[in-house]
Amino acid sequence: MKHKKLLSACLTVGMLALVLFSVTATVSAHLTTGPATEGDGSGPSTTTPIKHLVVIFQENVSFDHYFGTYPHAANPPGEPAFYPAPGTPSVNGLTPELLTDNPNLANPQRLDRSQALTCDQDHGYTAEQQAFDNGLMDKFVQDTSGGSCTDKSIVMDYYDGNTVTALWNYAQNFAMSDNSFGTTFGPSTPGALNLIAGQTYGATTSNGSLVNGADTFDMDPTYDACSAKGTTLSMSGPNIGNLLNEHNITWGWFEGGFAPTSAPGAPIVCSSSHKNIGGASVTDYIPHHEPFQYYQSTANPDHLPPSSPWKIGQTDQANHQYDLSSFWTAFDHGYLPAVSFLKAPAYEDGHAGYSDPLDEQNFLVNTINRLENSPFWRNTAIVISYDDSDGWYDHVMGPIVNQSNTPADALTGTGACGTAKAGAFEGRCGYGPRLPLLVISPFAKQNFVDNSVTDQSSIIRFVEDNWNLGRLGNQSTDAIAGTLDNLFNFRDPDFRKLILNPQTGERV
Numbered sequence: 001m002k003h004k005k006l007l008s009a010c011l012t013v014g015m016l017a018l019v020l021f022s023v024t025a026t027v028s029a030h031l032t033t034g035p036a037t038e039g040d041g042s043g044p045s046t047t048t049p050i051k052h053l054v055v056i057f058q059e060n061v062s063f064d065h066y067f068g069t070y071p072h073a074a075n076p077p078g079e080p081a082f083y084p085a086p087g088t089p090s091v092n093g094l095t096p097e098l099l100t101d102n103p104n105l106a107n108p109q110r111l112d113r114s115q116a117l118t119c120d121q122d123h124g125y126t127a128e129q130q131a132f133d134n135g136l137m138d139k140f141v142q143d144t145s146g147g148s149c150t151d152k153s154i155v156m157d158y159y160d161g162n163t164v165t166a167l168w169n170y171a172q173n174f175a176m177s178d179n180s181f182g183t184t185f186g187p188s189t190p191g192a193l194n195l196i197a198g199q200t201y202g203a204t205t206s207n208g209s210l211v212n213g214a215d216t217f218d219m220d221p222t223y224d225a226c227s228a229k230g231t232t233l234s235m236s237g238p239n240i241g242n243l244l245n246e247h248n249i250t251w252g253w254f255e256g257g258f259a260p261t262s263a264p265g266a267p268i269v270c271s272s273s274h275k276n277i278g279g280a281s282v283t284d285y286i287p288h289h290e291p292f293q294y295y296q297s298t299a300n301p302d303h304l305p306p307s308s309p310w311k312i313g314q315t316d317q318a319n320h321q322y323d324l325s326s327f328w329t330a331f332d333h334g335y336l337p338a339v340s341f342l343k344a345p346a347y348e349d350g351h352a353g354y355s356d357p358l359d360e361q362n363f364l365v366n367t368i369n370r371l372e373n374s375p376f377w378r379n380t381a382i383v384i385s386y387d388d389s390d391g392w393y394d395h396v397m398g399p400i401v402n403q404s405n406t407p408a409d410a411l412t413g414t415g416a417c418g419t420a421k422a423g424a425f426e427g428r429c430g431y432g433p434r435l436p437l438l439v440i441s442p443f444a445k446q447n448f449v450d451n452s453v454t455d456q457s458s459i460i461r462f463v464e465d466n467w468n469l470g471r472l473g474n475q476s477t478d479a480i481a482g483t484l485d486n487l488f489n490f491r492d493p494d495f496r497k498l499i500l501n502p503q504t505g506e507r508v
Contacts, residue, residue, distance in 0.1 A: 029362075043338060044249055048490055049443060051379040053466070055194060055341045055459055056367065058360060059188065059289070059351035060123065060390030063178060063434040066164050066357070068094035068108065070171065070396075073161035080504040082161030082168050089449045091178040094158065098395055100462040103138040106153035108393060113163045113358065117278045119149040120353030121391030125186035125216035128391060128433060131412040135397040137359050144391030148353075156393045159357055165505025166361045167438065170368075170384070173498045174444040175487040176498055179399040180454040182388055182432035183477050185411075188351075189218045191387030191456060192291035193235065198457035198476035201425035202236040211408045214427030220287040223299035226260070226270035227288075230364055235294040238476075240339075240460050242297055243469040250313030250337040252320045252327070253292050256345025257284025259323035260303050276347040282354045284345035289387070292321055313337030328370075336376055336386060339463055341369065345454055348383045365502035368440060371495040381488075383459060390432035398431035399453060401480055425475050431455050439484065442493040454482040 043051050070091050071084035099108055111118070122144045131143040145152035161168035170176075185192035190200045193215065203215040209231070210216075220227030222234035244251045262269040270285040292298040300321035307316045312330040324345070330336055348363035348431040349355050370384060400411070403418035411417040417429035438452065457477040462484045464471060472478050499508045 037283075039130055044247075044467060047468065048466055048488070049379055049493070050441070050466055051338065051380045052336050052381070054336075054338050054371065054380060054382045054462060055195075055339075056364065056382060056384045057192070057341055057343055058364075058384065058386050059349040059355065060120075060388055060392075061350055061386050061436055062389035062392040062394040063109070063180075063396070064094055064394040065389070065392040066159055066436055067091060067171070067176075067178070069110075069160050070168060071161070074110060074170070075162060076112070080165045080506050085172060085447060088172060088447055091176075091449055092396060092451075093178070094395065102156070103136065104156055104393065105141040106156050108156045108158055109153070111157050111159050111163065114499050116163060116356040116358045117276070118154060118352045118356070118483075119146045120351070121146040121155050121390040123150070123187045125184070125190070125211075125386050125429070126408050126410050128185040128389070129409060129417065129429060131391070132397055132411055134412055137393075137395050137397060140391070140393045141301045146353075148393070155391060158393075164361065165356050166203045166365050166500050166502075167384075167436070167505070169498065169500060169505060169507065170438055171442055171449075172447055174441065174446065175439045175448040175450060175454075177397075177437040177450040177454055179396075179434070179451050180385075180437035180458070181434050181456075182430065183456045184216075184402065184428045184430035185432035186216045186388065187218045189233070189288045189291075189294075190215055192289060193294065194456040194477070195385070196237040196241065196291045196461060197235070197237065197380065197386070197418060198460055198472060198478040198481065199237060199474060200428055201475065203233055204236070205231055205233045208233040210408045211427030212425070214425060216408055216427060218288045218475055221290065221293035221299070223296055223301045224287045224290065224293040225268035225302050226285060227293075233294055234296070237474045238472045239292065239293075239295055239298060240463055240469075241292055242473070242474065243464065244339060244467070245315060245320075247467060247469055249339065249467050249469075251339040252313050252322050252337045253290065253343070254322045254324045254327040254343045255285065255290055255343035256324040256348070257286075258290070258303055258321065259305065259325065261312055272301065272345075274345055274347045276354065276359050277356060280354065282345075282347040284347070286346050289343060290321070291350075308331050316371040322419040327431065331370075331374065338467065350386075361505050362502045365500045365505065369499050369502075372499060378442060378495060379495070381439060381443065382438070383484075384438040385456065385459060386435040389435060394434045396434045398434060398455075400429070400431065402428045402430045402477070404429040430477075439487040441488070443490050445487060445489045446494060448487070450486045452482055452486050454484060457481040458484050
């Protein structure tokens, strides 16, 4: 009997050990098959120390509109102050002559924090080329001032470090470009497409509002149940998501308001909203700001959630398209996709007319503070970039690398943006307006201004080069894009954090 009891006890202990081993193995396998690299930097091999790239893609700001007088702010009483550190480099900004004797019909004027809410300007493909006027940069008041603006001269105006204080502090402590451009002229959709494909060609729509097969307008994506009813746009050809999938690199586009507000089984509606600083209610999700939804291969038409937190970044029913909250779900579970594109809810995306620089600052600072205070900071690069200029004045014309001769072109004459090369996809005149570009990372150069030429597709090039993906082809501008490498110092990182106040933009 004693032997039987001893045998039974041994079997019980053995079974318990087997169960514990099985559970441990299951949990271990579950953790190691999570969709992204961990805070310790494990993950797919990279050519730089960057294991996580976070691209914060904002809306409608020209370089001069935010940084024209950098690093010198007016510092009036009652506003957050900005004083440049000794040795802060200057930028190609608004000189005394441009401020007081501008070739446009009005001189640029400083906007203060009480003027954060402004009217929206005209940022059409043709209108922007007309404002550039063969590089004279002198017809902004006539051609890109907003139709709803009672004062047409506002198109010339700018903020300084007393309003966009956080961005000036990021530039002061990390790296910024003063020579980065929209890949083409035009509004949000072309800018978003250029970010992920370096390409606006290959478009299809039902109303014929295309230029030689290229998109120059804002149209909602065909593969999105929350798009407005009527004419939509679809795109063919590859995008960076396709390359990442081919190489099994985790990634995702995370946008505020992407999660449906409709009940299960009901028609899909994306109607969550927030109030901006002026008290206006703004719907969070804007379909034409979500570029991957234009491509059937990378779309999540029904806005399905990830099948589990562990699948965020991998291919499942969400197909890499998520609500912004899913980024923080992954973050809270201890991992991030290798490549993440973050899109603020509309009231915080910086777009004039419904957003503003103060709401934008709140989003940027809260996001960056949280990333800096995490284990991911040691191998992360955050890129802040913009989709278009909104038509705001900027005094610099970039190199024209994509010539085009279509009825919509007007840069160098009626129907002309230089002389198009034989066989080139037209309707892609560019580079377009100059836009802000910042890199925030332990590996970013400190208090540095890069003067080398880059564009929106330079971000694609960084992804391709860092994860050894190759190029997209199909006349994508990734093949000719300038590199972001000059903004980095990979040999001597600085892991100190810059934690800012989201309301004032000042250091905490």
